[in-house]
Amino acid sequence: MRIALVGVGSLGTIAGALLSKVGLDIVLIDANEEHVNELNSEGARIEGHMEATIPVKAIRPHQMDGTYDLFIYLVKSTFDDVALPALLPFMRDDSVLITL
Secondary structure (H helix, E strand, C coil): EEEEEECCCCCHHHHHHHHHCCCCCEEECCCCHHHHHHHHHHCCCECCCCCEEECCCEECCCCCCCCCEEEEEEECCHHHHHHHHHHHHEEEEEEEEEEE
16 A cells, blocks of 8 residues: 655655554655655654664655655645645545545
């Protein structure tokens, strides 16, 4: 299953890192180039109830390719009018989009 986690703020970073850690085929997608670069070079750092640095794959939206089976959508609703239509070319008829 190919998974795209869209919107990699604090919750997206944690969710994406934990799903990556268990071996799922997941890519974290975020518009913030600096954040994407840091995730790729340093991994996702989780602090608090657990302490971990987990390697992840992160890209910017324009780097998406192919289609995804599952979209985990964590974008702020003020960006829905731009972010949601941008995902359509990467969806199949049976792709699933969930929000958290």
